[in-house]
Amino acid sequence: xxxxxxxIRKLMVAYEPYQERLAHNGQxxxxxxxxxxxxxxxxxxxxxxxxxxxxxxxxxxxxxxxQRVSERTNELVEVNHELERAKALxxxxxxxxxxxxxxxxxxxxQPLNAARLYTTSLVDRSNDQTERNLIGSVDSSLEAVxxxxxxxxxxxxxxxxxxxxxxxxxxxxxxxxxxxxxxxxVAQEKNLEFKVVPSRLVVRSDRRLLRRVLQNxxxxxxxxTDSGRVxxxxxxxxATVSVQVHDTGCGIASRDQRLIFREFKRLREGESKGPGLGxxxxxxxxxxxxxxxxxxxxxxxxxxxxFSISLPVAELQAELQTTAVPSVPLSANLxxxxxxxxxxxxxxxxxMSALLGGWGCNVLVAGNLSEAQxxxxxxxxxxxMIVADYHLDGEDGLSLIEQLRRELGWALPAALVTAxxxxxxxxxxxxxxxxxxxxxxxxxxxxxxxxxxxxRAEAAE
Numbered sequence: 051x052x053x054x055x056x057x058i059r060k061l062m063v064a065y066e067p068y069q070e071r072l073a074h075n076g077q078x079x080x081x082x083x084x085x086x087x088x089x090x091x092x093x094x095x096x097x098x099x100x101x102x103x104x105x106x107x108x109x110x111x112x113x114x115x116x117q118r119v120s121e122r123t124n125e126l127v128e129v130n131h132e133l134e135r136a137k138a139l140x141x142x143x144x145x146x147x148x149x150x151x152x153x154x155x156x157x158x159x160q161p162l163n164a165a166r167l168y169t170t171s172l173v174d175r176s177n178d179q180t181e182r183n184l185i186g187s188v189d190s191s192l193e194a195v196x197x198x199x200x201x202x203x204x205x206x207x208x209x210x211x212x213x214x215x216x217x218x219x220x221x222x223x224x225x226x227x228x229x230x231x232x233x234x235x236v237a238q239e240k241n242l243e244f245k246v247v248p249s250r251l252v253v254r255s256d257r258r259l260l261r262r263v264l265q266n267x268x269x270x271x272x273x274x275t276d277s278g279r280v281x282x283x284x285x286x287x288x289a290t291v292s293v294q295v296h297d298t299g300c301g302i303a304s305r306d307q308r309l310i311f312r313e314f315k316r317l318r319e320g321e322s323k324g325p326g327l328g329x330x331x332x333x334x335x336x337x338x339x340x341x342x343x344x345x346x347x348x349x350x351x352x353x354x355x356x357f358s359i360s361l362p363v364a365e366l367q368a369e370l371q372t373t374a375v376p377s378v379p380l381s382a383n384l385x386x387x388x389x390x391x392x393x394x395x396x397x398x399x400x401x402m403s404a405l406l407g408g409w410g411c412n413v414l415v416a417g418n419l420s421e422a423q424x425x426x427x428x429x430x431x432x433x434x435m436i437v438a439d440y441h442l443d444g445e446d447g448l449s450l451i452e453q454l455r456r457e458l459g460w461a462l463p464a465a466l467v468t469a470x471x472x473x474x475x476x477x478x479x480x481x482x483x484x485x486x487x488x489x490x491x492x493x494x495x496x497x498x499x500x501x502x503x504x505x506r507a508e509a510a511e
Contacts, residue, residue: 159199159469160395163490166192167401170493174408196490215256215341216473219364222249222284222293225261229282231502233268235494242275244268247283251291254364258473259337266334267295267357275299278354292358302349310347311335384497385410387504390425392416392438392450393467402437405493411500418442419450426454433462435503437496440468440475448475451484463503467491 169189176182230246237244264282271280278298285292302310311331338345338359349355389411391402399415406413414433416422419442426433436454438447451464465485468475479486485499 159196159489161397162192162196162199163467163469164395164397164401166196166490166493167398167405171401171404171408174405192490215259216477217254217256219252219254220257222251222253222291225257225264226282228261229264229268231498232265232492232495233272233280235498236269236492237272237280239494240272240275242272242277243279244272245279245281247281249284249291251284251286252364253291254362255343256341258476259341260343260359260361263334263337263343263359264293264295266331267359270331271295271297271299271355271357275354286363287360289363290360291363292360294356294358296354296356298354301351301353302347302355303351304349307347307349383410384500384504386412387500388412388414388432388434389500390414390416390422390433390436390454392418392422392436392442392447394418394439394441394443398439406500409497409500419445419453422450422454423457426458433458435500436462436464438464438466440466440470448479448482448484452482465496465499 166189169185169192172185173182173189176185226246226248230244234244268280268282275297276299280298281296283294283296285294311334335345341361344360346358346360347355348358384406387410389406391399391406391413392415393399393402394417396417399417403413403415414425414431416425422436422438425431433454436451438450440447442450447466447468451462451466455462455464461483463485465487466479467487467489469489476486485502487495487499
């Protein structure tokens, strides 16, 4: 009623000075009034200073926290921008490093290739065992330099993400035959038995990278085996196949079987077996990770080692029906085989002439297409094989081979020799039916390719 309201107003006015004094002292009162049944009024005063101060403090904290969150968010955004810029710079540096190593390796491998041709030719021509041993030591040192350069290039490409797998379906026999031709002469030089068990399986993988893995495993097996044999074969395990390389070499203790995959790690037992930086198995593991193939090793010291690569088996397709791996006579007589060597560097041509001449071949040399055409069209000359460098002055070796085949009217056996490791070039070479050989050329592998050319030349007669 109006009477109660009037009493509350008068009461508040009466306490107004008291309230002002409380506010002046920093205190806050809360006033509460309740009407009584008999018309009376109860007014309650409560000191809520601490509650108000706590609320104000909480509001200040919230405002301060929001400000700090905003500042930290801006700092994080800036840090992320800096990280993105640093990542972009690092990726660009990796690409530049890859390009530099590719260019440098090409320039370095050119004279290295000539040097190895000369040393091999000297070994073949020398009758003095002491001289042969000295020349062999030089050749081994050159081979070690080659392995280091190629491995460094591979590591650079893997780190830069430039080595991308190109998965396809192919017969294992195709790969096995190429490895037989490449490594049987190397094993024979150490008086080792090198046996490959044929497989009729079709697999899904990157042919080029899988071959690189198996090359490293076989090379290591031969290097670390003094006597006995190296065996490569396959075991089917459901939807996968395990490609295995066994040897009777020095073996690896169980405590060291994970260490061997580290970069620059060589075990004491293997240091006396030959030069190296311990990068081969590091490359193997990296490539297997890229391909998503598992790798495992079992070994017993002084008894040998076994490395296994597990990869998926593909469905057999009609166009991939396998045939048995043909036997290639690697020691075929090359006497009288006419070989046209094409390279734009005279030292390489001189080295090839010395090497192939020592094997009894008739060697023709050319520095470009026009010279090659003139040599191939000389009266009384029938070229049996072309060995051409890829990088020529203003030309490329594959186009040269294609042109000469067209002019001569048949699929002349040919080998492309290059310091490039580009998989597109390798695929194009294979599609043309041309052997692909990296510089420096391994004489034993070259002789194996030429033995095949000898068979084709005899078949064409």
